[in-house]
Amino acid sequence: MKRIFTKALCLVCAGALALSLAACGGKADSAASSTASSSALGSASDYDYQNFNYSDGLDEKGYWEGIRALDYVTLPEDFASVAIKRSDVEPTSEEVEKQISDLLSQHSSTEHITDRAAADGDTVNINYVGSVNNVAFTGGSAENYDLTLGSGTFIDGFEDQIIGHKPGETFDVNVTFPDGYSDSTDASGNAVKLSGQKAVFTVTLNYISESVLPELTDSWVASTLGTSNNIYTVEALRAYYQDQLYTSNLNTAVMDHLLENSTFKSIPQQVMDYQVNQCLNYYSTLAGYYGYDLDGLVQNLLGYESTDDMLAHLESNLEDYAKEALLYQAVAESLDIAPTQEQLDAYSDYTDTYGQNYCTMVALMDAVTSTLTSGAVVS
Template identity: 35%
Template sequence: MKKRGTLIALALCTALVFTGCSGSNSKDGKDSKNTGEKIDISDMKDSDDLVKALDLKDLGKYMTLGQYKGLEGTKMVYEITDEDVNAQVNGTLFQNSAVVTDRPVQDGDIVNIDYVGTVDGVEFEGGKGQNYDLTIGSGEFIDGFETGLIGATTGQEVDVNVTFPDPYQNNTDLSGKNAVFHVTVNSISAPPELTDEWVAANTEYKTVDEYKASIRKMIEDSNDDQSIYYLATSLFSQVQENSEIKEYPEDLVKQETQNYKDQIESMYAAAAGMTMDEFIEAQGYTEETFNELAEEKGKERLQQKMIVQAIMNAEDMRITQEDYDKMVEDYAQRYGFESKDTMIQSYGEDMVKDTILWNKVGDVLVENGKITDQTVDEGEADTSGASQGESDGSDAAQQEETAE
């Protein structure tokens, strides 16, 4: 089972910077499940010029690598339907919508509106919105609101009469009440019709069938990347549980701790326009407690690198600088960066390297694991379509969602 590289690891390790991304720590010797014969993790011969997760001689002095082959895991396999493909296609068409001025609102149009709702002539909380993009027929707003706009023209003001559901959980005071929404239609937009001509002019394909086939392949690839990443993460967590860290090299703990602090400062404090001290205080830490957190996270990152390097040693995974440079180029191209330098600038050289090597080790875990496929609906995967506009927080006109 071959896994394509993925930048999901980058996103997760960045997003979980305050909670860690390793999932669990290796156990002390008594709890280790490393009950088989000792795995040789001594440094690879003639490895000085190889790319490594960690340049640490005598790795076996600091840790014992637990079982990493034959681990059990479940891989999600998503069923892709025509409806899933059409939803993705419609999202793309939505993004290519163009303003129309020569006709009134029709079903399927995107209207930009201002609206104010009243009950018995009195405005109510949550009943106002401005510059809201609403797709007619989406069912996003309560019954009668969207159909009440059909036939309106750009610039027209329309009073739409509706009745709130009973009960109406977003605001129980409105349950079952009649309301009037005064709506101004700011603009009307419509997605293009999906034709061979549109496909040829706007994509690298010539026909609708070719285009839809490419969308299906894209969804399948994206889901497979995601599934294998989470599978590899689960297997790696088992390796962490199975392994024993005897001690952490003090100089590397200091290095990883400082790396963590630098990442917080460059990616979070600076982005928030704060000094490091201001950001730490805003997160509820004192200097002392933040330093403790940074050391803890530094050890978590170091532990992960130690296990990755241990598996690389055990597998004699020899990655030359030339091999690695090609991997970085492939990642940058696959994920839409202008160049590998742009990707490295976005994530940092260390994080890019850590991700690539983690994924290489993940391949080993998956390929040597006892994997069971579990089929699930595509709807459970994260393949969202286009966004349908931003609200100012108003929700009284929007349809409530009821959990099934």
């Protein structure tokens, strides 16, 4: 289960909006979207998500303000010593190699290709100038922009029309902005309507980028990770990822066990509202990045009929996130767990963006996870 409350997603997704469309749930299945049902969550208009603050409703301990989680959650008797099968958490060699492959990709170099046509999947570097009715509009032009063809980053039809062109060519790309796209302005500040409008982009293809991976050798590992991570050989690197994946899998297995075997009396409205506001705020911010209003984003990029339709389909996910949030606090209350100063310091760089209380909550989750993982019985 993908958890919105894991520290990686909590502290990264809001700062990397352009990289993912799935913070609160995946793209809607077309069949499911056509049968949207009403939701107990109500309408997006019922929530003040545009003014959402990550630390709202949290106290200085990282707890839900005014809420005793153990009044809502009954933990299983074995929660402090969950029994886990080693075979369920031991990473496979393929998983370890995937981590190494990802690492090599992060350290790849780029070669500029100019002697062939662009193909689907290529990353191309382009200049472009867009216009509607021969009027250039703000945000419609860029130079030296890297675009992966087939990624769906630009509006429908744009990337397809680059395929087949060679570096050095200049050509027109004809597209139609989807309904719900926000207005822009011209050079004089006059409004330019984009929603549903035909547009022409004059594109120059500068070059095609190809990644060149470094060779995995002891020398490369030592020079790349020796000083920062004290890892000097390929064998040590594999052992490191083996350990990291094992710990991550164990953390997940323990939390899954607790979620499946805990009893939830109810979910406080405050906690449920927080999940909805966080989700809507995320997508609202993302919509602005892509030039949509919120409904335009969820219709054109996420595949839902409306934002309310999205809420209806995400209701179960958001309830799970609320339960997990309560579960962490319930364990902390039961075992009197508090984050260490080191755990708090790990998030000190994020306090200006997310607030101290939110960062304390994430550090508390680390402390709870560490305690539960240490207590797990693996056989």
